[in-house]
């Protein structure tokens with residue numbers, strides 16, 4: 033008997049939404065899914081499997097073990113087998129002293145690649161329905177290879193698409209079940225070879241497409257059919273050279289054209305940006321804020337919203353940028369001061385207060401200590417065992433505050 037423990041934080045916005053990965057794991061392992069704060073009779077189970085989607089969720093393994101009187105150290109435990117899998121676990125052996133098996137890759141995989149990751153040679157995942165919403169997987173991996181992207185280089189594997197006929201069949205079944213909303217699982221929805229057919233089907237059958245994240249390269253195909261929505265695009269840097277050096281092959285001219293094209297159909301754009309990419313020129317970022325503000329003012333027939341989220345560059349193992357320098361927070365803070373002033377100057381934020389992390393609506397990225405903690409988890413190995421099983425007996429939420437980060441880093 034296997035029990036599947038979801039380590040998603042209690043306060044995650046994704047609580048209640050469909051996690052296709054864990055649903056697939058549950059079917060494959062024939063396992064019941066429980067959240068990590070559950071207390072139950074574990075004698076019924078011979079294996080406990082933990083799903084770890086994000087590295088900080090590693091901290092939620094230990095509270096489950098503690099609450100259920102399960103010995104955390106593999107060497108001292110004999111009655112129960114522990115497995116962990118998910119994108120939050122790297123292959124540095126961080127759980128080697130705790131888990132009997134660390135499963136890398138896709139649980140429905142039928143082949144194992146040279147790095148030990150399980151991969152499915154064809155994508156045949158079922159659709160999942162919950163609360164009048166369905167998730168239908170379209171692709172795995174990404175056909176682009178941005179040099180900083182851990183998903184593309186490590187977790188996603190080779191780019192694969194689900195067969196068109198299977199996608200159409202699954203959508204038809206969703207419709208028969210009265211489903212009005214579908215989230216198509218893909219790192220790049222616009223890049224799916226049959227995206228136009230998928231969108232036509234949804235339009236004809238009044239099915240609302242929940243996806244709004246797009247890769248700029250494929251924006252033209254998807255945007256006209258996603259009309260009136262607010263789209264989200266990964267621009268990463270407003271400096272053309274940095275973008276292209278990082279493998280995001282979009283020139284300033286192309287970016288400008290895509291934005292103009294999007295604004296014919298959509299009511300706004302959320303730009304995802306990465307602070308700290310090698311060699312970035314932030315003067316270009318301020319100039320783009322000015323340019324976008326002019327575009328917004330020129331559109332008088334519709335209210336246009338632009339939003340900007342900055343995350344910190346995370347040089348990840350297995351990517352071409354793994355050896356690049358981590359974020360220098362002194363420089364980041366100098367940048368953020370000017371960025372915040374520019375947001376006000378060009379009319380994106382109206383607050384009289386200084387904009388900083390606490391009132392940035394989560395759009396300035398992690399603070400220094402939380403970033404250090406994350407990078408420690410990403411690069412760390414068995415030397416972190418003791419800290420993993422003792423620092424947070426009550427687990428963690430989605431964000432880690434300075435006090436918590438310090439507790440982990442300094443003990």
Ligand code: SF4
Pocket residue numbers: 174175176177178181183184219220247266
């Ligand atoms: S397009 Fe997105 S998912 Fe694909 S490699 Fe680039 S950042 Fe990663």
